[in-house]
Amino acid sequence: MQASLPRWTDTPSLAVTDLACRRGDRLLFRGVGFTLAPGDALHLAGANGIGKSSLIRILTGLMQPFAGTVARQGTIALLDERSALDPHLPLGRALAFWAGVDGADSAQGTQAAELLGLAQLLDVPVRYLSTGQKKRAALARMIGQQAPLWLLDEPLNGLDKDAVGLVETLVQDHCRAGGIAVIASHQPFVLANMERFELERHIP
Ligand SMILES: Nc1ncnc2c1ncn2[C@@H]1O[C@H](COP(=O)(O)OP(=O)(O)OP(=O)(O)O)[C@@H](O)[C@H]1O
Incomplete structure (x- = not known):
C-alpha cells in the first residue's frame, strides 16, 4: 500500500532547545527540548489545553516561542484542524x-x-x-x-477505524523513507519505535 516515496535533497532534522510557550498571561510549558533525525517519529501527548497545538505552531514557525530555539532542516507539511x-x-x-x-x-x-x-x-x-x-x-x-517534516495536529480526529490504521501506516512509510513526523494527539497513535513526549512534565 506504500505511496511512491517522497524525494528531498537535504537531510531533514528538527532540533528544539529549552522551549517555553506563553499564551495570554499564562506560561503553558517550559524546558521543552528534543532532536529528531531522519526516520524519527515523536508523539506529543497531553490533556486538552496543555499546549500541544501551540507547540506544533511554534515548530512550524507560525508562532514565536516565549523562550528557546527551533532549528529546522527541510520543508514542513502541516496538518491541523483546517484542511x-x-x-x-x-x-x-x-x-x-x-x-x-x-x-x-x-x-x-x-x-x-x-x-x-x-x-x-x-x-x-x-x-x-x-x-x-x-x-x-x-x-x-x-x-x-x-515535504520531509510532517507536523500533524490531531490527525486521527473524525476518522473511522480503517482510516486510523491507514494514517498510521502512511506515517510509518514516511519515516521509513527518511522523513520525520511529530504527531500531537490525545488518542493512541500506533507506530513502531515512536518516542512519546509528555508535555505534562513541562508545566511550570
Ligand atoms: N490566542 C490565545 N490567547 C490566550 N490563550 C490561548 C490562545 N490560544 C490558545 N490559548 C490557550 O492556550 C492553551 C493551550 O491551547 P492548545 O490549543 O495549544 O492546547 P492543546 O493541548 O492542543 O489542546 P487540545 O487537546 O484541546 O487541542 C489553552 O488553555 C488555550 O485556551
Missing part, C-alpha cells in the same frame, strides 16, 4: 492547486487521495465532503507536498 482546501473547488482541483503552490508533482496528490480512499470523490466540491472525508483530503494535500 486549507478551497471549499468551492472539486477535490481534485483543490489538491492540484496546492501541488502547484508547493511545486510538487500533482500526481503525488492524486495518488495520495487514492490511497486515502478518495478516488471516487475527486469531482466532488470540498464543501460536500463528510468530516472524515475532509480529514482524509487534508492528509492527501499534506502528503502531496512531498
